[in-house]
Amino acid sequence: MKSALFAASLIAGAALVPAHAAEDTTVVLVHGAFADGSAWNKVIPLLQKQGVKVVSVQNPLTSLADDVAFAQRVIDTQTGKVVLVGHSWGGAVITQAGSSDKVKALVYVAAFAPSEGEVIGEVGKDFPLPPGIASLKPDANGFIYLSPESMAVNFAQDLKPAEHRLMSATQGPIKASAFGDKVTYAAWKNKPSYYIVADKDRMIDPGLQKAFAAKLGATTTTLAASHVPMASQPEAVAKVILAAAKR
Numbered sequence: 277m278k279s280a281l282f283a284a285s286l287i288a289g290a291a292l293v294p295a296h297a298a299e300d301t302t303v304v305l306v307h308g309a310f311a312d313g314s315a316w317n318k319v320i321p322l323l324q325k326q327g328v329k330v331v332s333v334q335n336p337l338t339s340l341a342d343d344v345a346f347a348q349r350v351i352d353t354q355t356g357k358v359v360l361v362g363h364s365w366g367g368a369v370i371t372q373a374g375s376s377d378k379v380k381a382l383v384y385v386a387a388f389a390p391s392e393g394e395v396i397g398e399v400g401k402d403f404p405l406p407p408g409i410a411s412l413k414p415d416a417n418g419f420i421y422l423s424p425e426s427m428a429v430n431f432a433q434d435l436k437p438a439e440h441r442l443m444s445a446t447q448g449p450i451k452a453s454a455f456g457d458k459v460t461y462a463a464w465k466n467k468p469s470y471y472i473v474a475d476k477d478r479m480i481d482p483g484l485q486k487a488f489a490a491k492l493g494a495t496t497t498t499l500a501a502s503h504v505p506m507a508s509q510p511e512a513v514a515k516v517i518l519a520a521a522k523r
Contacts, residue, residue, distance in 0.1 A: 333347050
């Protein structure tokens with residue numbers, strides 16, 4: 277029933293938009309820390325069913341500059357317009373990588389949306405420290421990761437245990453020093469933005485997410501979701517991305 281209702285809503289929405297609006301648009305998905313490109317696996321088929329081309333970037337998670345370079349390489353290979361979608365840390369990536377004229381819109385999913393000149397690790401200093409951040413574990417090489425226990429309780433608490441285990445197995449640890457990197461360009465100043473607030477998030481404070489959305493003047497959707505609404509509520513996330521693609 278849920279899938280049928282979603283499909284009906286997409287068909288109804290499509291009637292209000294020129295048929296060609298999304299034909300030349302590629303959705304470029306940028307994952308966050310403690311994840312990889314498979315984080316979007318539930319959203320990708322929903323977009324493809326609507327005829328939208330999708331590419332999921334595989335970030336090295338070694339620095340902001342490295343991740344931006346990977347995203348820009350994908351953007352550069354597209355022939356038409358691009359909608360950049362970033363989750364969590366990926367929001368910082370799309371903020372800086374969205375300078376290309378090909379990028380027509382930005383979609384932030386429970387994501388950082390820093391301003392030019394801001395250090396990523398400092399943007400939430402005026403908000404409560406989320407429990408998931410307090411639980412991060414370092415390794416001997418300067419990378420940080422989530423334990424399986426924290427993945428279940430703080431990262432994806434609205435998913436089933438089998439999915440927690442899969443996310444733990446595929447997570448991408450991030451270089452801790454990346455959070456000391458400074459953003460040099462804020463694409464949201466010049467591009468239409470959408471923001472999905474996850475109001476049950478235990479990794480990025482929901483109050484901070486709402487502040488980001490307000491700063492951006494973004495078209496905002498609030499979901500009762502954990503830090504990974506693209507996994508727990510993929511239909512709702514896909515609907516926002518499709519709206520951006522069809523604008």
